[in-house]
Amino acid sequence: MTEPDVESIAAGLRRQLADRLAAAGRLRSPGWRAAVEAVPRHELVPRFYAETDAPGLTTWVPVTPELVGLDEWLRLAYADETLITQFDGREIDWADPQPVSDAHPTSSSTLPSLVVRMLEDLRVEEGHRVTEYGTGTGYSTALMCHYLADDRVTSVETDPHVSARADANLARCGYRPRLLIGDGLGGAPGCPPAHRTIATMGVRSIPAAWVRQTRPGGLIVATLRGWMRSLGLVRLTVEDEHTAHGRFLTGDPTFMMARQQDAPASFGMLPAPDEGATRDTRYGPEVLTMPDSGFVAQLALPHARHFSLSADDGTVSTYVLDARNDAFAVLTPDGDGWAVRQGGRVLLWDAIEQALALWQDAASPGPTGFGLTVTPDAQHVWLAAPDGPSWRLPA
Structure with a gap:
């Protein structure tokens, strides 16, 4: 029996992946298609964890050729899926890999459709220099090397173990x-x-260094995130070393937060049962999680987080806490509607209602109806136009 020709199988899977990405409208240019068909993703993720569809806690299972077989390993390596390579900032024990639950992924190979979409949106031209933040497995780095040249690509990674692994795998390719x-x-x-500057991790605001180190007229493509949810993918044109502006391209992408900007471990203190003032509200907790209203809520509450708790009588309340301002809002069912109890230095639910009112007055647009202006003093997400309603991002 002859050994399977791994490279021939992988080449066929790369062509199929390129076909799928092109059919979905993500892969639009011959140069990036050539890169997708050339870069061996399986060499950059020789072993990884894949998410299962089992009910309950999110669970990931290890995937290597030895564990699942060569064909399944290759199929998953070229699936349009995010492949996890690290949890909770710790290296995986591949001598005895086990299923993982109740963990926080901290490094991965992002799903190719998102990677390619961002690279297309970056509008790279021959001769450009590109700086990438978040090397990860090096898949997007390799695509850029193929499209441009090795000496035109710089990639920065915060984790030395992740960087060393990417360096070895990229060199092998x-x-x-x-x-x-x-x-x-x-x-x-x-x-x-x-x-061009591109980031493959979420940030709460655009770092000043990215603007300063991008040429005037250059572009930055990055995902803005909050502690409650992702805001979305934004593309900025740099005016000078302190100023940039642009619009959101989509609200879909959810990258891992930059480790330096992770939310604090503590949510803050729960309010006492008699603390704060209670009133009726027309909104329930769904405004925090629905795609478009959730975008607006994140802008209104940049330092807040939310969760639900059940009382002894089975009533489920939603808590919104902002430890920075010692502020809270508690949503509780009240007949066919909702009541909110809030207190602290900032009235959180008032802020959400005011933001939603401005958004609704503008016909409730999705994220592409918003833009971002970066100046030396502040960064503001604006609605409809730079002189429209705006919300300041955390520094």
Whole structure:
């Protein structure tokens, strides 16, 4: 029996992946299609965890050729799925890999459709220099190396173990970009200004160093996130070393938060049962989680988080807490409607209602109806136009 030709099988799977991405409208240009068909993703994720569809806690299972067989490993490697390679900032024990539940993924190979969409939106041209923040497995790094050249690509990774693994895998595939280890929020030390900057992790606001280290007229493509949810993918044009502006391209992407900006471990203190003032509200907790109203709620409450708790009588209340302002709002069912009890230095539910009113007055647009302006003093997400209603992002 002859050994299976792994590269021939993988090449066929890459062509199929490119076909699917093109049919979905994500892969639009010949250069990026050539990169998708050339870059061996299976070499960059030789072992990984895949999410299962089992009910209950989210569970991931290990995937290697030895565990699932060569064909299934390759199929999953070229699926349009995010493949997890690290949990909770700790390296995986591949000598005895076990299913993982109740964990926080901290490094991955992002689903190719999102990677390709961002690269297309980056509008890279021949001769450009690109700086990437969040090397991860190096898949997007490899695509850029193929499209441009190794010496035109710099990638910054905060985790030295992740960077070392990507470096080895990229070298095995024949790619030698400039890889840096450090806090990407501080930029790429020693690198010339980039024509294009791209980030594959979520940030609460655009780091000043990214603007400063992108050439005037250059583009930044990144995902803005909050502690309650993702805001979405934004593309900015850099005006000078302190100023940039642009619009949201979509509200879909959810990248892992930059580790330096993770939410505090503590949600803060729960309010006492008699604390705060209670009133009726027309909104229930669904406004925090629905796609478009949730976007607006995140803008209104940049430092808040929410969760639900059941009382002894079975009543489920939703708590919105902002530890920075010692503020809280508690939503409780009240007949056919809702009551809110709130207190602290900021009235959280008032802020949400005011933001929703402005949004509804503008015909309730999705994220693409919003834009972002970065100045030396502040960053504001605005509705409809730069002089429209706006919300300040956390520094």
